[in-house]
Amino acid sequence: MDKVILRLKERSNIPVEAEAICPDLFLTKSQQEIEELALYYGNKGRRLGDFFQVQGERSDNIVIEGEIPNFKKIGQGMSRGNIHIQGDVGMHLGALMKGGRILVEGNVSDWLGAEMEGGSIRVKGNAGHLVGAAYRGSSRGMRGGEIIVEGDGGSEVGELMRRGLIVIGGRAGDFVGAFLIAGTIVVLGPVGLRPGAGMKRGTIVAFQEPDLLPTFHYNCLCQLSFLRIYLHHLREEDLNIPQEYLGGFYKRYNGDTLELGKGEILVWAGQVA
Amino acid sequence: MQVNGVEIEDTFAEAFRMVGSRILITACSRQWALQAATTMTGFATSVIGCGCEAGLEREVEPEETPDGRPGTSVLLFAMSKKSLADQLIKRIGQCVMTSPTSACYNFLESSETVLVGGKLRYFGDGYQISKLLGGRRFWRIPVMEGEFLIEESFGVQEAVGGGNFLILGQDLESTLRATERAVAEIGKVRGVITPFPGGIVRSGSKVSSKYKFLRASSNTPYCPTIRSLVDSQLSEAVNCVLEIVIDGLEKTEVGEAMRVGIRAACLPGIVRISAGNYGGALGQYHFYLRDILGGTLG
Missing domain, CATH: 3.30.70.520 (Alpha-Beta Plaits)
Incomplete structure (x- = not known):
């Protein structure tokens, strides 16, 4: 498969705004045109070729070799293709993306997939705060697609999320699913404080007992077919989902009753009711 | 054949x-x-x-x-x-x-x-x-x-409904046994069903009636008890007729179901295998029995 490889020349301690690293743009550009794409190094305009050695052209498959924790907005708004980042990467990765796939071998900073509408992001390491969240002042966060973080997630995962699926394989910080409008968030590790605060609808699934707000109310122990579908899907994505999660019972809490109250937090309760 | x-x-x-x-x-x-x-x-x-x-x-x-x-x-x-x-x-x-x-x-x-x-x-x-x-x-x-x-x-x-064949036997026992065997074989074919009880129809119909208020009536040419009263299609050796109706998602699947069903039904006590049609003017699909058994769908 044709691809464009970007090899980092040297690490930068100064933030670089790199929304030009996008499959939609690379697809029609020659190697020289890719090298001439503009990036912002702090407040100074620079060439992509100043930071990366470019190999390949006219492809929507991008491979980035090297650690780029200060490179921001990679894949922002992308609608197709693949980005494979072989190290750590900075903020706003895949923000506003509409399609395509991003794979990160390392860790990711804040605002991963913020307000994304489609496509999928897979992070093998940890993610920062505000995964799939809404930008400040915006009314809706993630609107579709799928984010899987194999490691931990920061605070406010899925804040104001409207649709889609977020999975945190490890620990999630405070305010998971805060102001959730709809969509599904699955946290396989411990959940921080105040999950689902202000949520209207949507689902948060936890496998360790969270400390719930008093505005969430217990309904029943249940086994839910839809959850089995989601967990089977995660198994197909090579996540470690124990068999007892699939056949187990879940405590259903509804909330946040300060809002609509039609959201739910499902807490795994074991295999026996 | x-x-x-x-x-x-x-x-x-x-x-x-x-x-x-x-x-x-x-x-x-x-x-x-x-x-x-x-x-x-x-x-x-x-x-x-x-x-x-x-x-x-x-x-x-x-x-x-x-x-x-x-x-x-x-x-x-x-x-x-x-x-x-x-x-x-x-x-x-x-x-x-x-x-x-x-x-x-x-x-x-x-x-x-x-x-x-x-x-x-x-x-x-x-x-x-x-x-x-x-x-x-x-x-x-x-x-x-x-x-x-x-x-x-x-x-x-789009699908195919009404694939069928008739099993004409010497007596009820042998005809029912052959038809049950055919239904079991058809059950192994994907994409088809036999919607009647146990997959079998004993009261096939024709599209006419002596009564004005009815569009269909009993398939009298295949009813053995009135053989001498009607223009019967049954020889004297035939005392029982059962039908299998097959619906399928694809024409090829219906043809395959008919093929395996007919082959399974050809047991001792069975005189003839026939099929139901309306002269070819009504249905969009025609399954010729000899073509099906020869491996060519009609």
């Missing part, structure tokens, strides 16, 4: 263009998945009297189902997309949703779909919940036992 000493009549089965769907029912056990499928496909033998024709296609292993539970695959056929949608809503609503632990999914990939869960969701009285995963939308409807899960839309496609 003869198979195992049984005459294969030089005739054809006349079948009709229908619209078909395939749904998957899952439940906590094989027993309950079968129960829901059996209930849903009850009173669905003939589209004329029942509104649709339906049957159990096969059992589905947990590894094949989206929720990892035992399942059943049901095929349902009607004369139009609208009537198919109506039947799906009624039958899933009354027979599957009511069955303990059931869930119901589309099991037919097709560019054409009908809204089913998207309408049944209103049963949730405002507490229904939508879930969208991988482009498929599901509806979670709260029910007294827990939650009924159903997919929003179901695929539909």
Whole structure:
């Protein structure tokens, strides 16, 4: 498969705004045109070729070799293709993306997939705060697609999320699913404080007992077919989902009753009711 | 042409263009998945009297189902997309949703779909919940036992209804035994059902009647008890006739089902294999028995 490889020349301690690293743009550009794409190094305009050695052209498959924790907005708004980042990467990765796939071998900073509408992001390491969240002042966060973080997630995962699926394989910080409008968030590790605060609808699934707000109310122990579908899907994505999660019972809490109250937090309760 | 000493009549089965769907029912056990499928496909033998024709296609292993539970695959056929949608809503609503632990999914990939869960969701009285995963939308409807899960839309496609053949035997015992064997073999073919009781019809019909208020009546040329009163198609050696009707999603599947069914039915005590048609003027599909057995679909 044709691809464009970007090899980092040297690490930068100064933030670089790199929304030009996008499959939609690379697809029609020659190697020289890719090298001439503009990036912002702090407040100074620079060439992509100043930071990366470019190999390949006219492809929507991008491979980035090297650690780029200060490179921001990679894949922002992308609608197709693949980005494979072989190290750590900075903020706003895949923000506003509409399609395509991003794979990160390392860790990711804040605002991963913020307000994304489609496509999928897979992070093998940890993610920062505000995964799939809404930008400040915006009314809706993630609107579709799928984010899987194999490691931990920061605070406010899925804040104001409207649709889609977020999975945190490890620990999630405070305010998971805060102001959730709809969509599904699955946290396989411990959940921080105040999950689902202000949520209207949507689902948060936890496998360790969270400390719930008093505005969430217990309904029943249940086994839910839809959850089995989601967990089977995660198994197909090579996540470690124990068999007892699939056949187990879940405590259903509804909330946040300060809002609509039609959201739910499902807490795994074991295999026996 | 003869198979195992049984005459294969030089005739054809006349079948009709229908619209078909395939749904998957899952439940906590094989027993309950079968129960829901059996209930849903009850009173669905003939589209004329029942509104649709339906049957159990096969059992589905947990590894094949989206929720990892035992399942059943049901095929349902009607004369139009609208009537198919109506039947799906009624039958899933009354027979599957009511069955303990059931869930119901589309099991037919097709560019054409009908809204089913998207309408049944209103049963949730405002507490229904939508879930969208991988482009498929599901509806979670709260029910007294827990939650009924159903997919929003179901695929539909052009299908074939009314593939058939007649088994003409010397007596009831040998004819019934041969027909049962044929139905068992047809049951191994994917994409087809035999919608009548146990897959067998004993009261085939013709499209005319002496009574003005009836469009169809008993297939008198094949009724042995009145052989001497009518223009009978039966020889003196024939004392019993049974029919198998086959509906399928594809013409080739119906042809294959007829082929394996006819071959299985050619047992001692069977005199002739024939087929039902209306002269070829009504149905869009003609399955010539000799072509089918020779490996060429009609």
